[in-house]
Amino acid sequence: MRIRRILAAVIATAALAGLGLTGAATATATTPSPGSKVVTSDQCREGGGTVEGFGCKGGAYDGALID
Numbered sequence: 001m002r003i004r005r006i007l008a009a010v011i012a013t014a015a016l017a018g019l020g021l022t023g024a025a026t027a028t029a030t031t032p033s034p035g036s037k038v039v040t041s042d043q044c045r046e047g048g049g050t051v052e053g054f055g056c057k058g059g060a061y062d063g064a065l066i067d
Contacts, residue, residue, distance in 0.1 A: 037061060037063075037064040037065070038064065038065045038066075038067045039056060039061045039064045039065070039066065039067065040066070040067055041056075041066050043056075043061060044056035044059065044061050044064065044066060047059040047060030047061045048060060049061055049062060051066055054066055
């Protein structure tokens, strides 16, 4: 009986922690900060930058998010 309660507590804690991390990552990846530009990958490259992850690095659109 004691093992079941401990196991249930561990599973519940892991599930809640997983939901929290997933929610935070989604909110960070999909919500642009105020004043930031959103450009296409082609615009980033044409402006002299390179696409890295979800953003444009260098060039005319440095720091812009890629749509």
